[in-house]
Amino acid sequence: MKNHIQHITFFLVLIFTSVSQAQNIKITGTLVEQETAQPIPYATVAIFNNDTKKVITGTTTDDNGKFNVAVPNANIYFEVSFMGYKTKTINKFSVSNNKIDLGTVQLASDNQALDEVVVSGEVSKTTFKLDKRVFNVGKDISSTGVSALEVLNNVPSVNVNIEGEVTLRGSGGVQILINGKPSVLADQSSNALGTITADMIESIEVITNPSAKYEASGTSGILNIILKKEEKQGWNGSISANTGIPDNHSIGVSINRRTEKFNLFSQFGAGYRSLPRDTEANNFNKTSGKTIASIGEEFRNESFFNITLGTDYHLNEYNVFTLSGNFAYEIEDQPSETNFSSFTESNLDSRWIRKETTEATNPKWQYEFNWKKTFKNSKDHTFQLSALGSFFGKDQSSLFTDTTVEGENVDSNQRTATNFQQADYTLKADYVNPISKEYTLETGVQYVINDVGNDFEVENFVNGAYEIDEDLTNNFEWNQKVLGVYATGAYENDAWGVKVGLRVENTDLNTLLTNTNEANARNFTNLFPTLHTSYKLSENFSLQAGYSKRIFRPRLWDLNPFFNIRNNFNVRVGNPDLLPEFTHSYELTSIYKIGKASLSSSLYHRYTTDVVERVSTFDNDVTYTTPENIGTNATYGFETNGKYSPAKWLTFNGDFNFNYFDRKGTFEDQIFDFTGSQWSTRLGSKIGLPADIDLELNGNYRSGFETVQGKQSGFAFLDLGLRKKIFKGKIVANLGVRDVFASRIQERFVNQTTFSTYDYSLRGRFITFGISYGFGKGEAMTYSGRRR
Incomplete structure (x- = not known):
């Protein structure tokens, strides 16, 4: 509290002291940490009058911990302070040639x-x-x-x-x-x-x-x-090691070196992890009375390595250049085993086991160049230019074998091969001009190129040899270019603000199945207006309101027409003919504080056209799930979230969201008009325990909701964690448990006139333990490597 009062007094004196006052004695010095001798930037040096004990003037240290200031006479004393350090008072110094050189001033850490x-x-x-x-x-x-x-x-x-x-x-x-x-x-x-x-x-x-x-x-x-990008000067970093059940093992190193001109940053990570998943599915043909049931376990085992390197170069105080790159390489192994049973009425027709062996390698890299120019008249007057390129590849092969255990023989083998490549490029320029204290103008342009090729082949084992299945084999090419231009204008004073904007985007989309020469080309231009406003009624209560128009362009996995045949009775496939969704979004938000609690609540409305929904069709006892454009969706919702800290050792935070939706649409002469609702809530707490141990609990619940063909079930789950700090936080040990009761279960039901389906999925409980060490000025960051 004492430091806060001193800082407030210091800044008031800076504002109201006449700049014309004579200042004849020059004061210089350098501020460093007592333990490491590292410079302390942005610390406060306040100068007091010896007689009145009032602040005369002051300054702050620069990036190298240096400071200089002038005073009219030597009847003074100094107080040097910075958050996390003990305040130091200096009242013994010498004056020579109207100069006071304090030399190197050391501040000791304030552990409390x-x-x-x-x-x-x-x-x-x-x-x-x-x-x-x-x-x-x-x-x-x-x-x-x-x-x-x-x-x-x-x-x-x-x-x-x-x-x-x-x-x-x-x-x-x-x-x-x-x-x-x-x-x-x-x-x-x-x-x-x-x-x-x-x-x-x-x-x-x-x-x-x-x-x-x-x-x-x-x-x-x-x-x-x-x-994150470490900004502390000198060498900083962290070394971490993690282990877990199921297998989740990794090591990571984060290193940063900052000087006056350069900020060099790097991260290295390597590890191995396994992601098991339990599945269950049932297809019921209401016409024939036949049921195909399956239950199985899937794994995604991954070894990974990655490296990130980058630098910020401060050409001068007005120009900063950033160049960074990332490379990652992953090796996948995806074994799975599914037990199938076929029944007609209650009679068993056949029972068999389908096994999958999948291997894949995934190289990926990304590079970025960024130039930010700050104009001399204002630090908020900026121009920023960036270029981003990235690549993701997958070379994957899979073998599927069906082995009959009982009843009718259904033995069969299949092989698939995938050669996937995705390249993305983004060029972006943004200009911000604070015309005055209240008015700000922003404008810019962005050009995005997405270029994808997916060569997919399926082979069936027939008469002792593998033959290509021409119906399931093709090469899918997807190319999308989006050019966007925008401008916004904003007015904001201490109590009220408004921001209006308009964005124009042109989309050029082309898809091609090269083997069958099926092409689809679209080119469209759209306007996207926006409006935002806020009003501060008091220090503890504010209102915000906003409107925007948005677009959802179908993604690659929505458009890609290739089949996933892991479970060849429950097949997912994309739709190259999907249209984009458009949404008008309205929102009113209040932000308020009540005692030790801070809360925000929102009322919102969204109206979406050409809604993309997953639709299931049934053919020869096989369920095909495909995204389709189906009608409109009007959503009305309420959301509130907040935080409450009744004591220093106890904090609660949570949120609640409820929305009601009105769906209208048709698909293949079937009407999908219905209303429904869904809600979710989350409550978390952090408890400080003796011996520098912290306990954290986070509980979640998500309700079920209706879909266009059925419903999806709700579920609740709990996460917890324990942390122990050692050597004043330089070493940190963590224990985390995700989904403590293994209750995060996803179930989807489809019920139609001629068929019904059921899908079940469970990831299960994950336990992780990590320990990390921070060096330099870095804290223990529990960095665990970059993982897929």
């Missing part, structure tokens, strides 16, 4: 203050901006060694199902960005988000109504993942 900082900073929290919410990722214990998908699962408004599909307020079509730009690491179709670990994430921006500055993709909004 450091502990308080760590406690307050470890719980993830949400802050609010004019057009977005920012979820600052703390060191949540249950997130030890987990991927970005699991971190997203702890973000208010966001849900991630067992399949890794990300939804925002219960709706799909989420655009995921990395550091504000598209990235191969954010590609949901390749499960690439699993390559980003919790320890690499600084914050996640939840943008339910994005401004025109952002790409219009994502009908339910945007999630922007901001990655």
